[in-house]
Amino acid sequence: xxxxxxxxxxxxxxxxxxxxxxxxxxxxxxxxxxxxxxxxxxxxxxxxxxxxxxxxxxxxxxxxxxxxxxxxxxxxxxxxxxxxxxxxxxxxxxxxxxxxxxxxxxxxxxxxxxxxxxxxxxxxxxxxxxxxxxxxxxxxxxxxxxxxxxxxxxxxxxxxxxxxxxxxxxxxxxxxxxxxxxxxxxxxxxxxxxxxxxxxxxxxxxxxxxxxxxxxxxxxxxxxxxxxxxxxxxxxxxxxxxxxxxxxxxxxxxxxxxxxxxxxxxxxxxxxxxxxxxxxxxxxxxxxxxxxxxxxxxxxxxxxxxxx
Amino acid sequence: xxxxxxxxxxxxxxxxxxxxxxxxxxxxxxxxxxxxxxxxxxxxxxxxxxxxxxxxxxxxxxxxxxxxxxxxxxxxxxxxxxxxxxxxxxxxxxxxxxxxxxxxxxxxxxxxxxxxxxxxxxxxxxxxxxxxxxxxxxxxxxxxxxxxxxxxxxxxxxxxxxxxxxxxxxxxxxxxxxxxxxxxxxxxxxxxxxxxxxxxxxxxxxxxxxxxxxxxxxxxxxxxxxxxxxxxxxxxxxxxxxxxxxxxxxxxxxxxxxxxxxxxxxxxxxxxxxxxxxxxxxxxxxxxxxxxx
Numbered sequence: 001x002x003x004x005x006x007x008x009x010x011x012x013x014x015x016x017x018x019x020x021x022x023x024x025x026x027x028x029x030x031x032x033x034x035x036x037x038x039x040x041x042x043x044x045x046x047x048x049x050x051x052x053x054x055x056x057x058x059x060x061x062x063x064x065x066x067x068x069x070x071x072x073x074x075x076x077x078x079x080x081x082x083x084x085x086x087x088x089x090x091x092x093x094x095x096x097x098x099x100x101x102x103x104x105x106x107x108x109x110x111x112x113x114x115x116x117x118x119x120x121x122x123x124x125x126x127x128x129x130x131x132x133x134x135x136x137x138x139x140x141x142x143x144x145x146x147x148x149x150x151x152x153x154x155x156x157x158x159x160x161x162x163x164x165x166x167x168x169x170x171x172x173x174x175x176x177x178x179x180x181x182x183x184x185x186x187x188x189x190x191x192x193x194x195x196x197x198x199x200x201x202x203x204x205x206x207x208x209x210x211x212x213x214x215x216x217x218x219x220x221x222x223x224x225x226x227x228x229x230x231x232x233x234x235x236x237x238x239x240x241x242x243x244x245x246x247x248x249x250x251x252x253x254x255x256x257x258x259x260x261x262x263x264x265x266x267x268x269x270x271x272x273x274x275x276x277x278x279x280x281x282x283x284x285x286x287x288x289x290x291x292x293x294x295x296x297x298x299x300x301x302x303x304x305x306x307x308x
Numbered sequence: 309x310x311x312x313x314x315x316x317x318x319x320x321x322x323x324x325x326x327x328x329x330x331x332x333x334x335x336x337x338x339x340x341x342x343x344x345x346x347x348x349x350x351x352x353x354x355x356x357x358x359x360x361x362x363x364x365x366x367x368x369x370x371x372x373x374x375x376x377x378x379x380x381x382x383x384x385x386x387x388x389x390x391x392x393x394x395x396x397x398x399x400x401x402x403x404x405x406x407x408x409x410x411x412x413x414x415x416x417x418x419x420x421x422x423x424x425x426x427x428x429x430x431x432x433x434x435x436x437x438x439x440x441x442x443x444x445x446x447x448x449x450x451x452x453x454x455x456x457x458x459x460x461x462x463x464x465x466x467x468x469x470x471x472x473x474x475x476x477x478x479x480x481x482x483x484x485x486x487x488x489x490x491x492x493x494x495x496x497x498x499x500x501x502x503x504x505x506x507x508x509x510x511x512x513x514x515x516x517x518x519x520x521x522x523x524x525x526x527x528x529x530x531x532x533x534x535x536x537x538x539x540x541x542x543x544x545x546x547x548x549x550x551x552x553x554x555x556x557x558x559x560x561x562x563x564x565x566x567x568x569x570x571x572x573x574x575x576x577x578x579x580x581x582x583x584x585x586x587x588x589x590x591x592x593x594x595x596x597x598x599x600x601x
Contacts, residue, residue: 027424030503034419037412038478045471046438049449056449110349117346125343129350136353138582140532142550143360143575146557146567150359155372157355165372184356216338237440245442248534252554266444273448274539283448290445297437 050290057284063277071280078284087260088285091268094175095244095292098264102179103186103243104236110183111190111235112228115198116220118191130191137188145252148181152253170253174262178250182243189242190235197231198224237300241293265289363568370564382569391552391570398531398548398574400462405470405530409477410523417481418511422493432482438475444535446472451539465540469530477522484518485511517588524585528578549574 057078061071082088114133118126136144151157154168170177201224209219225232247266250256256263256271263271265285273282363369364383366376420428450468454460488511496506512519534550541547547555553574556567 027426031419031423031425034415034423034503035425038416038474041408041412041467041471041474042438045450045468046441046446046474049446049453050441052449052453053445056452061452114346114349117342117349120339121343121346125347125350129346129353132350132353132357134582135579136357138528138579139575140534140550140578142532142534142553143571146553146571147356147360149557150363150371150373151356153371155370157358157373160373161355181356184353187353241440241442245444247442247444248550252534252557266442269444270447270535273451279448279452286445286448289442293441293445294437297440301433 053283053286053290056280057287059280061280061283063274063279065277068279074280078281081281082284082288087263087268090260091263091265091285092288094261094263095265097175098179098182098246098250099240099243099292102182103239106179106183107186107190107239107243108232108236110187111194111239112232114187114191115194116224118195119198133188133191135188136184137186139185141185141246141248142252144181144185145249148177148184148249149253152177152181171258174254174258178253178262181249181253182246185246185249186239186242190239193235193238194228194231197228197235200231201227233300233303237296240296244289244293244296265292360568360571363564364572366565366568368565369568379565382565383573385563386566386570386573393545394547394549394552395574397462397546398550401466401469401533401537401548402527402530404463404466405473406523406526407470408467409470409474409526410481410519413474413477413481413522414507414512414519416478417485418507420478420482421485422490432479435475435478439479443472443533447535447539450536454540460540460542462541462546465537466530468540469533469536470526472533472536473526473529477526480522480525481515481518484515484521487518488514521585521588524581524588528581531578 055073058073058075059071060067060074060077062068114129118130121129139147149170152170153159155165156169158169159165159167205223205227206219209223245266247270250262250264251267251270254262256267260268265288269282269285269289271282272278272285359371359373362373362376365378365380366374367379367381368374368377369382419425420432425431454464454468457464459465492510492514493506496510501509532550534554537546537548538551538554541551549570553567553571556562556570
């Protein structure tokens with residue numbers, strides 16, 4: 001493995017090195033130069049904004065008006081508003097439903113089911129269904145939102161198939177619809193990651209258990225699931241974060257409505273900042289999302305013991 | 309090159325040849341149920357797509373689903389200069405974002421893979437953490453920053469879009485360079501080749517599938533972004549595809565067929581790029597192997 005065939009094609013005329021080895025053992029200042037562009041960009045346009053958001057959350061910055069230019073630190077004033085904001089609590093609950101119900105449970109379970117079924121499916125069915133699921137995932141978020149708006153509104157495919165064309169599910173069950181749309185748009189991702197993980201389950205173990213006549217459910221619970229566990233944990237985290245970030249889908253389908261019933265945190269933060277002009281309060285709501293994302297990431301590192 | 313990618317990245321989940329070459333399993337009751345269930349899920353996944361396909365070729369399209377009166381007029385209608393400009397804007401944003409992020413991510417990925425760097429583990433953990441930060445968190449501070457710096461235009465927006473994809477690109481390229489054998493590089497070092505020379509003549513060609521995949525990821529990420537251009541681009545002439553679709557929906561006279569046709573034109577490049585990417589490296593490696601769980 002280490003001596004690859006390519007290494008032999010190197011001219012044999014190489015002399016032994018006559019100086020210090022220049023490989024990874026020594027720290028070189030030049031290494032920092034290679035990292036510098038990335039560090040500058042990430043510091044300036046990623047870490048700084050996240051930090052700056054924490055400051056802005058405690059100011060009176062507005063989109064328009066006198067405090068748009070001359071904003072100042074107002075201490076815990078926004079925090080006071082936050083703890084008395086019933087829409088915020090509603091938004092927190094909806095975000096939880098969206099991230100855990102739709103993302104973690106819905107997407108991961110469906111992705112796992114798809115990956116397992118794909119493994120033993122006939123080639124043609126595998127290719128067709130795989131393509132459909134992946135196209136659903138690859139479509140840009142705005143297109144996915146548009147498709148689901150048409151799908152779930154009155155006279156849409158869903159209402160027609162339910163033999164009740166007048167039904168406007170996007171109005172009567174909006175949270176369910178945005179959750180289903182998110183599952184539809186993200187399951188392909190979970191399927192790909194989990195399919196790759198399934199291939200790491202050694203075939204010999206499966207065959208041995210087949211010879212012993214283990215039932216399919218028993219095989220799944222006692223062999224596949226334990227071996228797959230690290231991949232599943234990874235998938236749960238990634239899907240959770242993808243769902244938490246899924247602003248476009250909900251914003252275009254419902255804009256948080258009707259009456260805040262789908263107002264998840266990213267949408268509510270945008271609404272406060274850019275519709276109600278409360279930029280500072282929008283930033284504070286964004287800070288709450290940073291906290292949620294951090295908790296997810298820490299939980300993941302603890303559970304999965306990431307190796308780098 | 310492809311062989312290298314295959315060996316190091318594991319079997320390719322979705323390359324078409326895999327799907328076709330798999331022998332049909334022995335047909336028993338269990339397999340039949342499994343296949344039917346999968347087919348059923350596939351049909352359910354297809355249903356939402358029907359509206360897009362039908363309406364894009366329907367002369368009387370609406371939000372509802374109906375048999376289309378087939379026409380190509382929707383597609384010719386939406387190729388107005390404004391709409392073409394918005395697709396061009398999308399391309400400009402995605403191209404700049406991709407070039408900036410991929411260039412700096414290649415340098416950083418190389419350093420993180422090959423060089424001894426203090427606190428390397430912590431750095432990689434930070435990169436991993438940033439990969440998962442939802443972009444909507446940053447939108448207020450970045451807006452405020454861009455207002456102050458007078459940067460509310462295409463190029464600075466493109467650079468920000470590139471940075472949002474940068475952590476994952478670094479992660480991807482670092483892992484890919486890890487899988488390139490180090491012997492060639494050691495030999496080149498003995499000949500006193502400079503770092504940039506090694507990068508250009510050795511690393512770039514050998515890690516090209518990984519770098520290309522990272523570039524395509526960056527492109528798709530920027531191409532699909534809706535919130536960032538919506539907030540950071542104030543001039544109507546700068547708006548990219550997704551914002552144009554959004555404005556179609558809110559227009560006084562909603563032309564459903566045009567929306568569907570334009571969405572198809574806007575979405576197809578992403579699908580094509582994804583197909584190229586999954587040929588370059590396995591989809592499983594790209595998304596699963598990138599984070600070693």
